[in-house]
Amino acid sequence: MTTIAVNSSSSVLEQKRISVGRFIGFTILAFIVLFAFLTPLVWPVDPTKQSLRNVLAGPSWSEPLGYDHLGRSMLARLAAALRLSLGLAFLSVLTAAVPGVLLGILAAWKGGIVDRALSILGDVSLALPGLLLVLMLTAIAPDSPWALYVGISLVLWIEYFRLTRATTRTLITSPAVQASRLLGFGPAYIVRRHLWPEISPMILTVGAFGAATAIMAIAALGFVSVGVRPPTPELGLMMTELLPYYEEAPHALLQPIVVVFLLVLSLNLIAGRKAR
Amino acid sequence: MTALLVADGVCVFARERIVEPASLSLHPGRPFTILGETGSGKSLLAQAIMGTLPTGLRAEGSVTIAGQRLSLASGQAHRSLWGRVISVLPQEPWLALDPTMRAREQVAEGYGFVQGLSEADATRRAQDDLANLGLARAGGMLPSQLSGGMAQRVAFAAARAGGARIVIADEPTKGLDVARRDDVIALLMREVAEGGGLLTITHDLELARRMGGDLAVMLNGVIIEQGAAETVLGNPQHAYTRRLIEADPAHWPDGQPRPATGKPVLTAEGLGKARGGQRLFSGQNLAVHPGEIIGVTGPSGCGKSTFGDILLGLLPPDEGKVQRAEGQPAIKLQKLYQDPPSAFPQRITLRRAILDLVKRHQLDAARIEPLLERLRLAPELLDRLPTEVSGGELQRFALLRVLLLDPVFLFADEPTSRLDLITQQETIELLVELARERNCAVLIVSHDTELIRKVSDRQIRFGADRPESPSGDQRMPEDALA
CATH class of the missing domain: 3.40.50.300 (P-loop containing nucleotide triphosphate hydrolases)
Known part of the structure; x- marks a missing residue:
């Protein structure tokens, strides 16, 4: 028994130690969030206010990130766009994860017809191309962020559902759960002590990937001018607007690109698979 | 009698020494058993002898196999012996067999790739081996269609196909019930009777007793007792060995059965x-x-x-x-x-x-x-x-x-x-x-x-063979075990 005990305790230590990649990811994300939410407090400039004198002006002390093609503050626009992207991504992950996890547990627990029906629903939603679904919704309700976010959630929930269902199915038949039932514990206890501790680390991983996907989707839709409409600052839309001026003001075009890159990188680092 | 395998001062290191220097010699026709509980280091010792220690561990000492002396510190020389001279019967062989390959092919691989026979010859030899073990009709079956005992015999045939004379059996009775255990013992003893070398690692006292031959008892990485099995088990010197033998249910004091009283719960x-x-x-x-x-x-x-x-x-x-x-x-x-x-x-x-x-x-x-x-x-x-x-x-x-x-x-x-x-x-x-x-x-x-x-x-x-029931009110099921 001694070797087994030694092995298991060392693996526990490994689990608790946060990986370098994850740490870098969290740090980048923290900086981006701070930037997005602190900027309007220390730099209260309206992101839609134009001043044609400053069109495409480079960075200066009074305007650290310069101006865009309509003389709007890039700093203010970037911060506003990030708030929108982060908010939408967070909201869509939340609205995808909550029903996904709950339905996954329900399907695995009840089995039979409930399981079949929910699985078919998931398969059907997955068969629809995700982007098409979002395009359809934005066509029905143009220029409304909620259409974007409902569309993205509708695509994302299936991942949480399938993952939760598969994990719960094996756990629910385990002797540990049987023992807890015999000892008089109800479903709430089984979810809290048996299922949630096993599912939650996976949800964090999938959630971070999902947030990255959502941010890319919002930016991609903005880039093809389907998402939010001007003058709302949005990362993808900013790229489209600034693309014609890439020669005159490369710094302006690069800013939204770098921000999307850093945001997606940080989320992927957080989600990244643990090195074994 | 010349030894097939002699291990001299074999020890295993992780950060510190976890298996103390151990020496043993394996003779043809005489089984050698290492007995110890989980974590006693018995598997590590066998892996060191075999040259298959997991990464992170290293061994010292030397092993002489078929007249060839190998230093364990370098850890490379074993490769040419695997399959041809020395082979392993894995723990729980039904997990070690390839689930997508038919039994005969799994055995034929040894003849084909290790001994270099043509495909037709390899298949014929494999079929002969299976027939020898009473599995003539199982050649075309997949591992999932075999029972635990049959899988054990197929794995045994596959382990032997390279022509190895020395077999190391790692916990051969793990996960088997009594009837299957007897089959495995018979199988291993047959190998010994043909003059092969057999090194068995087990925690099962009964298996050690039935194998006979030489026995080493391990505790916390040390061989505490070593000798002929009858001597060690009949007249144990070390307190742990005595304790182990007493702990065998066969040596427990008889209980005092109490008559059933009171209203049934x-x-x-x-x-x-x-x-x-x-x-x-x-x-x-x-x-x-x-x-x-x-x-x-x-x-x-x-x-x-x-x-x-x-x-x-x-x-x-x-x-x-x-x-x-x-x-x-x-x-x-x-x-x-x-x-x-x-x-x-x-x-x-x-x-x-x-x-x-x-x-x-x-x-x-x-x-x-x-x-x-x-x-x-x-x-x-x-x-x-x-x-x-x-x-x-x-x-x-x-x-x-x-x-x-x-x-x-x-x-x-x-x-x-x-x-x-x-x-x-x-x-x-x-x-x-x-x-x-x-x-x-x-x-x-x-x-x-x-x-x-x-x-x-x-x-x-439960189960058919000897229906007996002191209270007399239980009817036994017909042969429930397929």
């Missing part, structure tokens, strides 16, 4: 159950009286665990019914599991799990302390995860957990089959003592007939 009438279209048992009657210990034995797959689960209401019976005594809630019927780590929530500490139970049923938390002491469990262990305590300790925690509920009936499903002999004895003794003290009836299921005979007041035997 649980009655079952005409229980029957089928699984996968096969009748496991039918017409089973049982009345469980307070505080009595009922032993259930039978080969694996005969439905003895299913029977217990039906009594607890975990499974519905196909026929018949189970009735609890009036006024007894379902919570008073509890179960002890075969694999203790899988019976606890994995990610919370034992203290949390036990306090949750106290809170759920508004029990008196002050009862935990004396129970811990009674079960000889250190209170510090409460702050560990289930995976961080030993199997024996965890099984006692499982016992503590159910005893908090003052059960009237406890179904112990092979509660010690994953534990070492000495731990098994301690656990069973505690279980019996506490059940007597608290007047809790126990239905104990085990494949070990000796254990059941020693502890139980009466027995039920």
Whole structure:
């Protein structure tokens, strides 16, 4: 028994130690969030206010990130766009994860017809191309962020559902759960002590990937001018607007690109698979 | 008699030395057995000799195989010997076989790739080998179609196909019931009788006794005793060896069966159950009286665990019914599991799990302390995860957990089959003592007939071969084991 005990305790230590990649990811994300939410407090400039004198002006002390093609503050626009992207991504992950996890547990627990029906629903939603679904919704309700976010959630929930269902199915038949039932514990206890501790680390991983996907989707839709409409600052839309001026003001075009890159990188680092 | 294999001063290092220098010699026609409990280092010693230590570990010393002296410190020289001179019969061979390959092909690979025979020759030789082992008709079967014993023989044929004279058998009886174990012993002994070398690693005292030949007993990385098996087992010198032999259920003191008294706490009438279209048992009657210990034995797959689960209401019976005594809630019927780590929530500490139970049923938390002491469990262990305590300790925690509920009936499903002999004895003794003290009836299921005979007041035997039942009211199922 001694070797087994030694092995298991060392693996526990490994689990608790946060990986370098994850740490870098969290740090980048923290900086981006701070930037997005602190900027309007220390730099209260309206992101839609134009001043044609400053069109495409480079960075200066009074305007650290310069101006865009309509003389709007890039700093203010970037911060506003990030708030929108982060908010939408967070909201869509939340609205995808909550029903996904709950339905996954329900399907695995009840089995039979409930399981079949929910699985078919998931398969059907997955068969629809995700982007098409979002395009359809934005066509029905143009220029409304909620259409974007409902569309993205509708695509994302299936991942949480399938993952939760598969994990719960094996756990629910385990002797540990049987023992807890015999000892008089109800479903709430089984979810809290048996299922949630096993599912939650996976949800964090999938959630971070999902947030990255959502941010890319919002930016991609903005880039093809389907998402939010001007003058709302949005990362993808900013790229489209600034693309014609890439020669005159490369710094302006690069800013939204770098921000999307850093945001997606940080989320992927957080989600990244643990090195074994 | 020249030795097939001589190991000289073999030791294994991780950060520090974990297997002390050990020397042994393996002679043709004379089996050598290394006996030790889990974590004693017996598998590491065998892996060092074989040259298959996992990465992170290194060995020192030397091994002489077929006249060729290999230094273990370099760790490379073994490769040319694998398969041709020395081979391993893996633990649980039904997991080691390729599930997508037919039995004959798996054996033929050894002839084809190790010995370099043509495909036709290899296949013919493989078929001959299988026929020799009574598997002539199994050549075209996939591993999933083989029974445990058949898979063991196929794996054995595959291990031998490279022409190896030395076979290392790692826990060959792990996961097998008694009948299968006898088959394996016969198979291994046949190899020995043909003049091969056999090194067996086991925790199974009975296997060591039956193999005979030479025996080494290992404890904490040290060979504490070594010699002819009859001498070591007949006249053990080391205290641990004596303790180990005493812990064998065959040497336990006979229990004092008590007559059943009082009103039954649980009655079952005409229980029957089928699984996968096969009748496991039918017409089973049982009345469980307070505080009595009922032993259930039978080969694996005969439905003895299913029977217990039906009594607890975990499974519905196909026929018949189970009735609890009036006024007894379902919570008073509890179960002890075969694999203790899988019976606890994995990610919370034992203290949390036990306090949750106290809170759920508004029990008196002050009862935990004396129970811990009674079960000889250190209170510090409460702050560990289930995976961080030993199997024996965890099984006692499982016992503590159910005893908090003052059960009237406890179904112990092979509660010690994953534990070492000495731990098994301690656990069973505690279980019996506490059940007597608290007047809790126990239905104990085990494949070990000796254990059941020693502890139980009466027995039920499942599976066909010898229907016998002291209480006379149980009808035995027809051959339930396919």
